Amino acid sequence: MSSSEVDDCLGAGSTLSVAYEDELEAQKARSTLQLLFRAARLLNERAIAKTQKRIKLPVRVAHTTLLPHIDLEGTRLTELARRLGVTKQAAGQLVDELEAMGMLERVPDPADARAKLVCFSPRGKKALLEGLGTLQDMEAELEALLGRADLAALHRIATTLVRAEEARADGG
Amino acid sequence: MSSSEVDDCLGAGSTLSVAYEDELEAQKARSTLQLLFRAARLLNERAIAKTQKRIKLPVRVAHTTLLPHIDLEGTRLTELARRLGVTKQAAGQLVDELEAMGMLERVPDPADARAKLVCFSPRGKKALLEGLGTLQDMEAELEALLGRADLAALHRIATTLVRAEEARADGG
């Protein structure tokens, strides 16, 4: 990357722009966070594609965001919406779609006749297991790629990060 | 998978459903990938919020996805669209918006009178540096949280992962 090209681009090249260029490149290269984001995004895309192929359902990102918040004993829609940080109407639509796919079921909450518990259907549990199975397959790949020690380190570091971020979000 | 249905869900479950529950919980807990995705998502959300506060521009996710694909010497819209995997019209709209914010500029490509090079304006480079500065601040936090050795390990592991995923994407 020559500075003359940058000068062309700006139409008024200066040493300042060259300094920016150097600094940009340097920072880009060493940003652990950017690397982390990029790695996670690439792996996530592949995991979703792989899972879709495996369970053959039009599961979208919003659905996969929803699923981990559903307790196995069932969760009320309002509670689900609260956990997701969206309105109950928005959560309801996602549940509708997953229900139409046969992944989820709405059953009456015995404790409150107004409420329903959103829970996994038998098929949903099976699909979830298969989805997690996909992740396990990928994790096996990762172990082959990184080695057992680094995979364990990644697990430990990710756990620490998640805990810290969640504590920050809760505390303010 | 054909036994009681609603009953499982309500917690009056059969041994089959209990087995699923156990397995689900176990897999959820140990999935390094899920942890990685979650950590990256939480950190990314915080980084975008922080950067927005800092540079005071309505930069959206699509914009931050676009920016890393712009070479400092300038990149043609068509090439940008190809790298993003979207149509040139979609890429064009994002460039329009970033141009309106003063982040980007379109300059004629001296090599082809039809083409224009999308490149950073001086202000855009400054904003980019500040955005990266935000990441650096967060990385300093991370070092305090994880320790220098783990931060370095994370950097090394993320680099390996990105390289492997990109090689996979290129190769097929």
Add this chain to the structure above:
DNA sequence: CTAACTAGTCAAGCAACCTTTACTATGTCG
């Protein structure tokens, strides 16, 4: 009992992000 609250649904609408279709201007190849 009744007033206020809560769970869920229905309907309309909006912003973000992308597409398809159609077009102009320029470059390239015979």
Add this chain to the structure above:
DNA sequence: CGACATAGTAAAGGTTGCTTGACTAGTTAG
């Protein structure tokens, strides 16, 4: 030159993922 490909723009529209507002049915406190 003439046919065709390519860079970019313009306009219209679709999908996703959310919102607000209005409503029904059931719960709870005074």
